[in-house]
Amino acid sequence: MIELTDISKTFQAGQPNAFMALExxxxxxPLGRMTVFAGPSGSGKTTLLSIIGGMARPTTGRIRIxxxxxxxLPERFLSDLRRNRFGFIFQDHHLIxxxxxxxxxxxPAYPLGQDRRLLKRRALELLAGFQIEDKARFPVxxxxxxxxxxxxxxRALINNPETIIADEPTAHLDTDLARQFLEIMTxxxxxxxxxxxGSHDPLVxxxxxxxxxxxxxxxxxVGKKMxxxxxxx
Amino acid sequence: xxxxxxxxxxxxxxxxIAAGYGTQLGIAxxxxxxxxxxxxxxxxLERKTYLVSVLLGWVMIFEFLSLxxxxxxxxxxxxxxxxxxxxxxxxxxxxxxxPALILKILNAVLCGLWMLINHADTRAPDYxxxxxxxxxxxxxxxxxxxxxxxxxxxxxxxxxNVITSCCGILFSTGGQTVAADLAHLPxxxxxxxxxxxxxxxxxxxxxxxxxxxxxxxxxxxxxxxFILALTSILxxxxxYIYQLPTHHCPFCLLQREYGYIGYPLYGSLLIGGxxxxxxxxxxxxxxxxxxxxxxxxxxxxxxxxxxxxxxIFGGIAVYPxxxxxxxxxxx
Numbered sequence: 341m342i343e344l345t346d347i348s349k350t351f352q353a354g355q356p357n358a359f360m361a362l363e364x365x366x367x368x369x370p371l372g373r374m375t376v377f378a379g380p381s382g383s384g385k386t387t388l389l390s391i392i393g394g395m396a397r398p399t400t401g402r403i404r405i406x407x408x409x410x411x412x413l414p415e416r417f418l419s420d421l422r423r424n425r426f427g428f429i430f431q432d433h434h435l436i437x438x439x440x441x442x443x444x445x446x447x448p449a450y451p452l453g454q455d456r457r458l459l460k461r462r463a464l465e466l467l468a469g470f471q472i473e474d475k476a477r478f479p480v481x482x483x484x485x486x487x488x489x490x491x492x493x494x495r496a497l498i499n500n501p502e503t504i505i506a507d508e509p510t511a512h513l514d515t516d517l518a519r520q521f522l523e524i525m526t527x528x529x530x531x532x533x534x535x536x537x538g539s540h541d542p543l544v545x546x547x548x549x550x551x552x553x554x555x556x557x558x559x560x561x562v563g564k565k566m567x568x569x570x571x572x573x
Numbered sequence: 574x575x576x577x578x579x580x581x582x583x584x585x586x587x588x589x590i591a592a593g594y595g596t597q598l599g600i601a602x603x604x605x606x607x608x609x610x611x612x613x614x615x616x617x618l619e620r621k622t623y624l625v626s627v628l629l630g631w632v633m634i635f636e637f638l639s640l641x642x643x644x645x646x647x648x649x650x651x652x653x654x655x656x657x658x659x660x661x662x663x664x665x666x667x668x669x670x671x672p673a674l675i676l677k678i679l680n681a682v683l684c685g686l687w688m689l690i691n692h693a694d695t696r697a698p699d700y701x702x703x704x705x706x707x708x709x710x711x712x713x714x715x716x717x718x719x720x721x722x723x724x725x726x727x728x729x730x731x732x733x734n735v736i737t738s739c740c741g742i743l744f745s746t747g748g749q750t751v752a753a754d755l756a757h758l759p760x761x762x763x764x765x766x767x768x769x770x771x772x773x774x775x776x777x778x779x780x781x782x783x784x785x786x787x788x789x790x791x792x793x794x795x796x797x798x799f800i801l802a803l804t805s806i807l808x809x810x811x812x813y814i815y816q817l818p819t820h821h822c823p824f825c826l827l828q829r830e831y832g833y834i835g836y837p838l839y840g841s842l843l844i845g846g847x848x849x850x851x852x853x854x855x856x857x858x859x860x861x862x863x864x865x866x867x868x869x870x871x872x873x874x875x876x877x878x879x880x881x882x883x884x885i886f887g888g889i890a891v892y893p894x895x896x897x898x899x900x901x902x903x904x
Contacts, residue, residue, distance in 0.1 A: 346611055397620065402611040412608055412619055417698045 342369040342392065342503075342534070347401035349387050349559075360389040362559040365401070370551070371502070374525060374535040378545040379556035385538030386507050388556070393426045393505045394418045402547065423451060427496030429506035433488045435480045435495075441467065442476040443493045452499065459498075466494040471526065486517040493524055503534040510541045522547045577646040578728050581639060585721035588632045588639075590796040592714035595629045599714075600623065600705030605704060622703065629710060633684035636717070640677040640843075642734055642834065643724065648827055650731070658739040658793020660824040666735050666806075669727035676720035682799075683713050685847035686854055693855055693871055697863035705858075767801060771887050774849070775880065776800045781852070782876045785869055795879060799846030802886065806838070810890045816899040838889045845882020848875040 347365040352358045362384045369375050369392075377385045390396040392403060394410055402411050410421060427448075435444050445463040467473045470490040475483060489509065496504055504525070509538060510518035518541065523533050526549030537544060544551045555563035598621055607615055647670065657663045664670030687709050694702035774794045781791050797819035806823050815822075815832060826835030851870045859868040893899070 398611075399612055400613045400616060400618065411611070411616070412700075413698050414695060414700070415623065416695070 341404075341406070342344060342372045343367075343404045344369070344392070345402050345404075347388070347403065347462075348392060348394070349384075350392060350399045351407045353481060360559055362391070362398070364502075365559075367554065367561065367564075369534070369536065371534045371543050372529065372548075374529045374534055374537070374549055375552045375554060376545045376547075376550050377538045377554050377556055378540065379537070379562075380540055380571075382558075384559040385540075385556055387559075389507050389536060393428060393503075394422045394456040395428075414531050416535045418530070419451075423448065423499055427499065427501040427504045428491050429489075429496050429504065429509050431508035433492040435488055435491060437481045438479065440477055441472070441480050441483065443492050444480050444491055445498055448495060449498050452459065463494070465500060466497055469489075470494055481553040485512050486514075486520065489513060489517065489521055495522070501533075504528060506535070506537045508539055510539060510544055511533060515543065518543050522528060522549060525549065575646065575650065576778065577649065578641065581642055581646060582725060582728060584635055584639060585717075585724055588635055589718050589721050591628050591632045592710070592717045595625050595707075595710045596714045598625045599710045602703060602707045605709075606700075608699065613844050619700075622700070626695065630688060630691060631716075633688050636677075636684045637681050637843075640681045641840070643674065644824065644827060645875075647724055648824060653731075654735065654737050655669060656737040656739055658825070659822060659828060661822050662737045662739050664727075665737050666732065667730040669723045669728060669730060673720060673723035673727050676716065676723055680713065680716050680720050681843060682847055682850070683709075683716065685718035685843075686851055689847075689851040689855060689871070690858075693858065693864060693868060694802075696867045697776070698873070699863050701861045701863050702858060710756075725818075758804065758808045760809040760812075763805055767805040767809075767890075769795070770798050770801050771883065775883060775887075778849070778876050778879045778883070782873065782880065785872070786878070788872060790855045791876070791879070792850050792856070795846055795852070796850020798849070799842060802890075803843050803845075805890070813890075813893040813899060816893070816897055834889060838886060840841075841882045841885035841889070845886060847878050848878035848882060851875050852879070 342363050344367045347362055349362040350358055350360045365384075365388065366488065377388060379385055386409075386525060387396065391398050391411075394413070398411055402409055404410070405425070411416070413421065436447070442460070442463055445466060446459055449459050452502070459513060464473060464476060467476055470493065470496075472487055472490055474482075477493075483491065493504075496506075503566075506525070509521055513521060522544065527550060529535050529551075530541070535571065537550075539545060544550070551566065553563075553565045598618070602618060602622070605614060606618060639720060644660050647663040649833050651657040651659055653736045654663060654666055657666070664674060687706070690702055690706050690709065694700060694706055723862060774791070774797075775796050777791045781787050803823075806826075811821055811823060812818055814826060814834060824835070825831060826838060827833060828835075852875050853874075855872055856867050858864050
């Protein structure tokens with residue numbers, strides 16, 4: 341279980357332009373499920389995903405993953421946590437231009453110092469799983485948007501993380517490609533991964549594989565819905 | 574003004590300001606630190622402690638280096654004072670010189686130990702030594718302010734009209750100081766105690782390196798050897814390096830005529846001494862859950878540092894005894 345207790349995040353705290361992006365978020369997220377944070381632009385989805393993934397620190401509150409409290413971790417431990425427990429998929433993919441697809445996928449594993457041959461084999465297996473193995477030697481900028489999305493999913497999985505965090509993953513995809521992406525996420529959940537998605541795309545939070553939808557607005561939870569159950573405030 | 578004096582003065586003032594900031598955070602941590610709380614204040618303290626620990630780490634490194642810079646500068650200034658031949662004479666120009674030096678040595682040791690505690694603390698995920706670390710900052714910050722007060726007092730009261738004494742007088746048999754008394758301890762007896770202690774501390778370090786036992790004994794022996802080695806430099810090591818039976822000055826070793834041999838001599842002793850004492854300090858915390866795996870690794874590396882540091886020191890001390898024609902026997 342990922343447990344969030346009274347999470348808030350204020351940018352420019354103490355300044356005249358202080359902005360509270362999240363306020364009093366208390367939530368329990370089950371592991372091995374797909375949860376979608378839905379809400380309009382500026383509702384706090386990205387901030388919340390960043391905090392859960394250890395990429396940002398909250399202004400107040402704590403997050404526990406299983407037995408481990410993560411918000412108080414010193415940076416060196418937080419880096420290890422990000423590398424080992426989370427895989428990130430971004431709206432703009434954030435692939436590195438000028439290097440190959442294979443190198444992009446292998447990149448997050450380099451700090452772990454694994455055997456390069458084993459790492460390469462694993463990266464190729466992941467690319468094969470997404471039907472883009474033949475593009476492994478191509479510079480990443482040669483790929484289409486959908487192919488780049490699959491490369492970014494392969495990259496997120498290279499360290500075999502328990503949790504995949506995807507922020508607006510379908511924003512630049514057409515409906516078919518968005519469905520393909522969601523099929524991949526559903527497959528990952530069936531394989532035991534926890535998937536957390538931030539999206540304002542109805543296709544995403546209406547997807548059959550989604551187990552839970554948490555609606556955010558102005559940094560607050562305005563509704564939680566388990567699939568097949570009525571909404572609650 | 575001499576550029577080195579300005580650098581030391583401004584560096585010291587900056588160190589005091591940084592230590593003051595660290596003290597402010599230290600008081601807040603000692604009063605309000607509560608890792609179970611998710612309050613804004615607690616999270617702000619957690620974020621600040623990274624910054625302040627890094628800042629204080631640099632202050633400690635500066636403090637360590639400033640000890641050598643201070644002596645070097647005092648030595649460099651000897652030409653301004655009638656009678657002075659090295660830092661020994663320059664530091665007696667006013668009543669602030671030697672207290673500033675002693676405080677700098679003390680602070681260098683304390684800063685070294687603090688850096689070891691900080692290193693151990695940052696290797697655990699739950700800030701196990703945060704209170705100890707910041708309680709120590711309060712003491713070190715106070716000593717830093719006093720030390721820099723003495724240092725500034727020393728620079729401001731340098732009067733070129735004062736006729737001072739050279740090291741030959743200060744460390745002569747007729748000298749009325751503790752240093753003069755130490756310089757004239759019986760060489761044979763001092764050498765015996767020195768070599769017995771050196772062998773003892775190296776033997777204990779080897780034992781600890783292999784078994785991991787005896788950390789606190791090694792720490793006490795390292796502290797003892799650190800003080801004894803300083804005394805031995807006055808008593809016979811300097812004499813062998815100068816090859817002059819009446820020259821006991823601990824500062825001329827830092828001059829070009831003697832190949833600046835004092836810097837590696839004192840540097841290796843200081844590093845070895847701090848590492849040895851640090852093994853004992855850290856041993857007190859190895860029962861903390863998050864440090865049980867961390868501290869033995871640090872102690873192991875520190876033990877290697879003790880062996881290397883004291884081996885270099887011993888090598889420099891022994892070299893002229895073996896390879897020069899000078900023999901102290903009979904003096």
